[in-house]
Amino acid sequence: MKSLYVGIDLGGTKIAGALVDRDGSLLRRIRLETRAEQGPQPVIDRLVEAVIQLTDGVRSSVKGVGVAAPGPLDSRSGVVFSPPNLPGWMDVPLRQVLEDRLGIPVKLENDANAAAWGEYWFGAGQRKGTMIYLTVSTGVGSGLVLDGRLFRGENTFAGEIGHTIVDPEGPPCGCGRKGCLESLASGTAIAKFGQNTDPSSLIHSLAMEDGGLVRAEHVFEAYRMGDAQAEIIIRQTVLYLAIGLSNLIHIFNPGKIVVGGGVSRAGDMLFPLLREQLESYLMAPFRGTCEVVPASLGEDAGVLGAAALWTDSSRKSEQGIM
Numbered sequence: 001m002k003s004l005y006v007g008i009d010l011g012g013t014k015i016a017g018a019l020v021d022r023d024g025s026l027l028r029r030i031r032l033e034t035r036a037e038q039g040p041q042p043v044i045d046r047l048v049e050a051v052i053q054l055t056d057g058v059r060s061s062v063k064g065v066g067v068a069a070p071g072p073l074d075s076r077s078g079v080v081f082s083p084p085n086l087p088g089w090m091d092v093p094l095r096q097v098l099e100d101r102l103g104i105p106v107k108l109e110n111d112a113n114a115a116a117w118g119e120y121w122f123g124a125g126q127r128k129g130t131m132i133y134l135t136v137s138t139g140v141g142s143g144l145v146l147d148g149r150l151f152r153g154e155n156t157f158a159g160e161i162g163h164t165i166v167d168p169e170g171p172p173c174g175c176g177r178k179g180c181l182e183s184l185a186s187g188t189a190i191a192k193f194g195q196n197t198d199p200s201s202l203i204h205s206l207a208m209e210d211g212g213l214v215r216a217e218h219v220f221e222a223y224r225m226g227d228a229q230a231e232i233i234i235r236q237t238v239l240y241l242a243i244g245l246s247n248l249i250h251i252f253n254p255g256k257i258v259v260g261g262g263v264s265r266a267g268d269m270l271f272p273l274l275r276e277q278l279e280s281y282l283m284a285p286f287r288g289t290c291e292v293v294p295a296s297l298g299e300d301a302g303v304l305g306a307a308a309l310w311t312d313s314s315r316k317s318e319q320g321i322m
């Protein structure tokens with residue numbers, strides 16, 4: 001019987017899970033409400049329930065469970081520290097807790113890294129060399145696949161591009177510092193800049209027709225309609241994303257940058273602008289070396305990447321990488 005793997009993604013609004021084979025085929029899926037506000041124990045109970053349902057009848061073929069969770073976390077020790085979107089979690093030894101309850105080996109990875117790994121193996125990354133995954137949604141995150149390996153760093157914190165400072169005088173960030181890329185170029189930031197436009201702006205009138213609260217989508221919609229204020233916001237967003245990415249390109253020399261997250265899906269017009277701006281920030285030898293492409297797995301990147309945490313080692317030994 002062929003080997004199967006479970007991928008769980010705790011990073012979204014729901015607990016998403018899938019039973020996956022070695023080729024990345026999604027054989028079974030499950031989605032459960034996270035209800036993060038209830039604290040760690042009920043969320044862990046639902047996570048265990050998801051794995052039990054996914055593995056029903058095929059348990060003996062399941063070689064491992066991969067869990068993508070919001071950081072900060074330590075993927076080596078398997079401890080989740082205190083993620084802002086998992087209230088009440090404080091140094092939860094999630095891997096150990098799950099292994100004890102499931103009796104199946106578990107790997108833990110932060111959600112941006114898992115999505116990067118999913119896109120690398122099964123999506124837009126095409127299993128080639130050095131790839132950077134950038135996610136732009138409510139926050140900004142990244143995952144680094146360097147020479148075919150997921151790069152984690154000394155404390156497994158690597159890849160926090162969202163908290164690299166791109167303007168020391170910039171707005172306050174959720175991390176307590178200011179001018180982080182996330183505070184200037186996330187979906188949340190785009191919405192905030194839209195909110196700050198004149199109340200008579202097209203952005204506000206689009207928001208009024210849609211519940212009243214300005215969201216990033218309204219800014220993109222106004223931009224699509226040729227609105228000058230929306231254009232200023234989108235150009236500024238692209239400028240800061242390009243600064244962040246150009247820094248990574250000069251450090252890691254990736255062949256590909258894969259851009260995912262809600263904002264990338266809402267803003268298909270983002271790509272031509274981003275490519276152009278990015279090229280203008282690159283030192284001569286780097287120009288034209290890095291493709292910028294949209295992610296191709298959508299919300300499945302996390303579950304596929306989490307499952308692939310188990311399959312990559314056997315694959316690599318086949319390819320002679322390890």
Ligand SMILES: [Zn+2]
Pocket residue numbers: 162163173174175176177180182
């Ligand atoms: Zn920050």
